[in-house]
Amino acid sequence: MKKIHGLLDDIVMEDENLDIVETNLSKEEKNRIMEMTLNKAGLKRKSLFGRKSILPLAAAMTLVLSFAAVFAQGGLSNIYYKLFGDSTRYVTEMGTVIDESSSTNGITLNVASMLGDENTFYIIFELIKENGESFENSDYIYFDKLYLELNSSGGYTWYQIEDDDNKDNIATFILAGNTKKKVAGNKLTLRAIDITEYSIDEPASKFDPYSFLSNNPDYLQQGFVKNLEKSTMDTGNADEYSQEELKKIEEMYRLTPNFVLPWKYSNIPMADGINEIFIDNIGFVENKLCIRITESNSQDNSIGEIYFVNADNTEDILSNEFMFTEEKNDVKYYYYIFDIKDMEELENYKLYYDIVRKMNTTSGEWKVTFKADYKNMTETRRIDKEVTIDGKRYTVKNIKISPIALNVELKNNLSDNFDEPIHNLYRKVSVVMKDGSIIEPSSSGASTNAFGASINLTLEKPINTAEIGKIIIGDMEIIND
Numbered sequence: 001m002k003k004i005h006g007l008l009d010d011i012v013m014e015d016e017n018l019d020i021v022e023t024n025l026s027k028e029e030k031n032r033i034m035e036m037t038l039n040k041a042g043l044k045r046k047s048l049f050g051r052k053s054i055l056p057l058a059a060a061m062t063l064v065l066s067f068a069a070v071f072a073q074g075g076l077s078n079i080y081y082k083l084f085g086d087s088t089r090y091v092t093e094m095g096t097v098i099d100e101s102s103s104t105n106g107i108t109l110n111v112a113s114m115l116g117d118e119n120t121f122y123i124i125f126e127l128i129k130e131n132g133e134s135f136e137n138s139d140y141i142y143f144d145k146l147y148l149e150l151n152s153s154g155g156y157t158w159y160q161i162e163d164d165d166n167k168d169n170i171a172t173f174i175l176a177g178n179t180k181k182k183v184a185g186n187k188l189t190l191r192a193i194d195i196t197e198y199s200i201d202e203p204a205s206k207f208d209p210y211s212f213l214s215n216n217p218d219y220l221q222q223g224f225v226k227n228l229e230k231s232t233m234d235t236g237n238a239d240e241y242s243q244e245e246l247k248k249i250e251e252m253y254r255l256t257p258n259f260v261l262p263w264k265y266s267n268i269p270m271a272d273g274i275n276e277i278f279i280d281n282i283g284f285v286e287n288k289l290c291i292r293i294t295e296s297n298s299q300d301n302s303i304g305e306i307y308f309v310n311a312d313n314t315e316d317i318l319s320n321e322f323m324f325t326e327e328k329n330d331v332k333y334y335y336y337i338f339d340i341k342d343m344e345e346l347e348n349y350k351l352y353y354d355i356v357r358k359m360n361t362t363s364g365e366w367k368v369t370f371k372a373d374y375k376n377m378t379e380t381r382r383i384d385k386e387v388t389i390d391g392k393r394y395t396v397k398n399i400k401i402s403p404i405a406l407n408v409e410l411k412n413n414l415s416d417n418f419d420e421p422i423h424n425l426y427r428k429v430s431v432v433m434k435d436g437s438i439i440e441p442s443s444s445g446a447s448t449n450a451f452g453a454s455i456n457l458t459l460e461k462p463i464n465t466a467e468i469g470k471i472i473i474g475d476m477e478i479i480n481d
Helices: 027-041 067-072 075-091 207-215 243-255 414-419
Strands: 011-013 021-023 095-103 107-116 119-130 138-149 154-160 171-177 187-201 277-285 287-294 302-310 313-319 324-328 331-338 347-369 379-389 392-401 405-412 428-435 441-448 453-458 468-473 475-481
Touching: 027 067, 067 324, 107 187, 107 347, 119 187, 138 154, 138 171, 154 441, 171 441, 171 453, 277 302, 287 302, 302 331, 347 414, 392 414, 392 468, 405 428, 428 453
Parallel strands: 011 441
Antiparallel strands: 021 138, 095 107, 095 347, 107 119, 119 171, 138 187, 154 171, 187 347, 277 287, 287 331, 302 313, 302 347, 324 331, 379 392, 392 405, 405 453, 428 468, 441 453, 468 475
């Protein structure tokens, strides 16, 4: 099992004709674990990093019935409406029911429905257990490999969504992505290999940091050691990075501590009956609460999310400020840093965590080929005007708008591109509605080559494109009359 820790980041698309592979736990999956953890604890998640944990999604329609009629049947409505409420009305003609499946070893992979525009799409797929079995005790499902095969470059993410009936035999997932080339009307293939089910349980008796440190004052006065995981920051050729990338590198370096707790090998249990997960050490370093956890067999048991909740205000949730992995004597340790400066502040917080347990693995391969046969409602507008983005000149060839995404096609200025081949297109496009509100993207992507560039924004929720006031690209404003 790969480590499950604490949204789809920016996707960079460069090569053509690729099979895109999703093999690692994504940030959406991480957020999914967090949501399930908080739900079990009866808590409401606070936005910790200004990012959104739920991707925009749109609902499906049949080829015969209208979308509204299908929605009225119930099941689809429950999935989509709870994700973005009334915004579903802006995508009532953009979806199609797929209902293609593949069965292996008692489990069926069913591609249920799809919605999209020219470059952005959402796929709902399900796992269905046969032979009277259910997913009742399964809180999280992991694919050893999940492939989406399509004839274009691009990127995607997937995550499991909350089930209205967690005792039934169906687990539902969303796959969201975008591509450089048009996907509407093309054939796609979804492949899954080896399905593992996990339970997520809160220990009945948990470790209490405040009580432990109060009774063990020697942990408060430790001799710190130099952090060998922090090397001298060397970005090499800085010209190879955008300003945004350099800022991220510098911020990561700043957050990485100079000193850490020493290894104590304390083996403090974190859950009864689990002899594979221990607290190695805990204490304050540089006015931060630090916890080192060791897992001797993370294949079967692992820490899910770990966070603190204010005892007087459950809206006040502290996730780890920073986490990194250490290795010593062939054992991996996970070092967490929380923004709690001393015992007085710690007294106000309670530690929450869940144990993620491996239940079973169903080996096999599932392969479903289907057609992206939805109605493409993308509107293309020719612009052909020069724009300056981060000091470089481009020509905006066209913009493509739909209720779920915005795509901008750029032509490079050959002189500027020769002098500065690096493109900094991150957060250089924004959508402003007529009421003045700015539409937040759930993800953004950029594809560049020697002659041009493409920027794609996937919107957080579907919008009424008629209510767009203007689109800002670099120093250009395109007014929507």
